[in-house]
Amino acid sequence: MREEQIAAYLQHKMPDAREIAVSQIWRIPGGASRETWSFDASWQEDGSRRERGFIVRRDPEASLLETERYVEFRVYQALQGTGVPVPEVYWLETDPQWLERPFFVMGRLPGEASAQALIAGAFAQNRDTIAQQKAEILARIHSLDWSTSSGLGLDFLGVPDGPDRCGQQEIDRWEGIMRQQMLEPQPALELALAWLRAHQPVAQKVTLVHADYRTGNFLVEGDRITGVLDWEMVHLGDPLEDVAWACLRAWRWAGDARIGGLMPRQEFYQRYEEASGLKVDPESIRFWEVLGNLKAAVIFLTGGRSFCEGRSKDAIHAFTAYLNPDIEVEILRLID
Numbered sequence: 001m002r003e004e005q006i007a008a009y010l011q012h013k014m015p016d017a018r019e020i021a022v023s024q025i026w027r028i029p030g031g032a033s034r035e036t037w038s039f040d041a042s043w044q045e046d047g048s049r050r051e052r053g054f055i056v057r058r059d060p061e062a063s064l065l066e067t068e069r070y071v072e073f074r075v076y077q078a079l080q081g082t083g084v085p086v087p088e089v090y091w092l093e094t095d096p097q098w099l100e101r102p103f104f105v106m107g108r109l110p111g112e113a114s115a116q117a118l119i120a121g122a123f124a125q126n127r128d129t130i131a132q133q134k135a136e137i138l139a140r141i142h143s144l145d146w147s148t149s150s151g152l153g154l155d156f157l158g159v160p161d162g163p164d165r166c167g168q169q170e171i172d173r174w175e176g177i178m179r180q181q182m183l184e185p186q187p188a189l190e191l192a193l194a195w196l197r198a199h200q201p202v203a204q205k206v207t208l209v210h211a212d213y214r215t216g217n218f219l220v221e222g223d224r225i226t227g228v229l230d231w232e233m234v235h236l237g238d239p240l241e242d243v244a245w246a247c248l249r250a251w252r253w254a255g256d257a258r259i260g261g262l263m264p265r266q267e268f269y270q271r272y273e274e275a276s277g278l279k280v281d282p283e284s285i286r287f288w289e290v291l292g293n294l295k296a297a298v299i300f301l302t303g304g305r306s307f308c309e310g311r312s313k314d315a316i317h318a319f320t321a322y323l324n325p326d327i328e329v330e331i332l333r334l335i336d
């Protein structure tokens with residue numbers, strides 16, 4: 001991605017801008033399902049010089065997970081002004097002439113997303129305040145009116161047939177991806193699917209589900225969360241799916257039992273219950289934690305397949321093959 005490419009696109013989208021200058025282009029690490037690039041831009045408009053930081057979310061050549069960029073873009077649009085901190089989005093582009101592959105452009109928010117910095121670095125002294133916000137923002141997401149008739153117009157995400165069908169919807173989704181992507185038999189994941197089919201909970205309500213809500217997917221500046229990122233897997237479903245995903249062993253970055261490296265599990269439950277008015281049912285959490293581990297394992301299968309088929313040379317896609325045995329052990333522990 002080059003300065004002149006981005007400048008040409010900005011000129012295309014901002015015809016009144018003059019003397020556009022693009023600088024500080026760099027790819028933000030991570031983003032295994034979509035490339036994330038940051039850049040600065042300045043331009044002359046209406047007699048004054050303007051400056052802004054931007055983020056480009058570009059489709060990769062190969063991915064851990066195939067997601068629809070329109071969905072993430074549309075959800076960011078819908079969440080503006082709701083109290084859920086998200087970036088402002090500007091343009092969704094499907095024409096590959098500009099940056100080789102489809103992408104969308106959004107504003108750059110202040111803050112850092114590093115889980116390690118939050119746990120042991122500069123933000124550690126604010127850990128308790130950030131933990132409280134983490135629970136409160138998740139509760140806010142689950143309180144949003146997603147309907148078209150009276151709310152945000154997010155019915156297009158696919159409304160489950162009822163609160164008792166949220167689990168089956170996600171079982172079907174991830175079983176389908178698993179069968180499409182696996183390169184060899186997956187007995188532990190087959191066992192997980194059988195267990196999940198027999199233990200489906202009934203959701204207290206159908207809500208917007210972020211589906212990747214964890215430490216590392218929100219920005220922090222000082223003592224506040226400035227942005228919730230990475231909505232690629234967003235859908236409508238059981239709010240406890242998000243609660244359980246945040247609790248997965250894979251996200252316990254501090255190497256202990258703290259959820260996301262921030263707080264004990266029961267404390268997270270209590271803070272979420274107080275903020276949301278919903279009840280955290282242990283058996284429902286167990287179901288969604290098993291499904292969350294299954295989902296993580298299936299996502300890693302897609303990365304391994306991309307690498308084996310030569311569609312990706314990214315080392316992270318090769319490395320995912322070594323992560324699944326630990327996830328399978330965690331699944332067996334949970335369903336024992």
